[in-house]
Amino acid sequence: MRISTLPSANLSFSTFLLTGFPGLEWAHHWVSLPIFVGYLMALLGNATILYLVRTDPSLYQPMYYFLAMLAVTDLGLCMSTLPSVLGMLWFDARMVGLVHCVLQQHFLPSSSFMESAVLFAMALDHLVAIQFPLCYASVLTGPHVALAGVVLGMQSAVITAAPSLHLLKFDYCRPGALSHAYCLHQDTIRLACSDTHFNRLCGLCIIMLAMGSDVLFILLSYTVLLHTMLAITSAGERLKALNTCISHILAVLCFCVPVLGLSIVHRFGCHTSSLVHILMGTVSVLFPPLMSPVIYNIKTQQIRRAIFKVVSLGKMQ
Structure with missing residues (x-):
């Protein structure tokens, strides 16, 4: 913690304190077990997806390229919070510097916005495959998907850069106790004594324009998809088209429901236990x-076949 030599009204804090799980400090090692297992499974699962898409020629298709992008963003979500959460639970490492906190607040929302954008791109992939099957191969080529991934990644990094860098300009003259096990943007600006209107307004606009528009377009695309599937006369073909969308719908729900729940808790749960806020933040x-x-x-099915192929080759060696 760095404190200036100016009068007390101008004290400046450049180190923050992670709260962790209040009331459960005695059980942090036990709390860390399910969280560590969850992180480990997430890392292994997404790394497996990347390995399969990279090594199995049968998965060299746009759908699986988008799935690989989703795995990369999921790894970004894990790695942006894993060191802080487990460091605090295992080693009681609660102190975090301003620069580290700002970097975490940049990569965490960047990964979230990237995930939202990739889920939208996957919805478009399903829309083109079902609505325009004859044009699918010419529209969604490998280079087109790669370019889309680069654009989405750059967009997610750029839109979060301004509010993140702006945090470095603030004076933090309140004790730096953050309410979660990792750094959140709304937590940090709450401790600033500078004018934070830009960050508050910018953060709200980014969420509304980026994530909100992605969810809206996903809903619109599935409205069109549902109309198209209902028009299919063959029950078998209709079921096959619906089955291709179920995985994506579940992935969208797994992403949106925790984020929505966390937003509701932050907005309307002012009288809710802080432990609920922290658990929701970790789950999200x-x-x-x-x-x-x-x-x-x-x-x-193709992913399962690729896994069985890898397992069977491992047994043969």
Whole structure:
């Protein structure tokens, strides 16, 4: 903690304190067990998806390229919070510097916005495949998907850069106790004594324009998809088209429901226990990376075949 030599009214704090799980300090090692297992499964699951898409030629298709992008963003969500959460639970490492906190607040929302954008791109992939099957191969080529991934990644990094960098300009003259096990933007600006209107307004606009528009377009695309599927005369073809969308719908729900729940708790749960806020914050960054590989491993036959192929080759060697 760095304190200036100016009068007490101008004290400046450059180190923050992670709260952790209040009331459960005695059980932090026990609390860390399910969280660590969840992180480990999320890391292994998404790394497996990337390995399969990279090594299995049968998965060299746009759908699986988008799935690989989703795995990358899920790894970003895990890695942006894993060191802080486990460091605090295992080693009681509660102190975090301003620069580290700002970096975490940049990469965490960047990964979230990237995940939202990739889920939207996957919805478009399903829309083109079902609505315009004859044009699918020419519209969604490998280079087009790669370019889309680069654009979405750059967009997610750029839109969060301004509010994140602006945090470095603030004077923090309140004791730096953060309310979660990792750094959140709304937590940090609450401790600032500077004018934070830009960050508050910018953060709200980014969420509304980026994540809100992605969810809206996903709903619109599925409205069109539902109309198209109902028009299919063959029950078997209709069921096949619906089955291709189920995994994506579940992935969208796994991402949106925890984020929506966390937003509701933050907005309207002022009298709710702080432990509920912290648990919801942990779930919102851990649940999507944990569940996406499980959903696609269970629901996607090609992924299961690729896993069985790797396992059978391992047994033969």
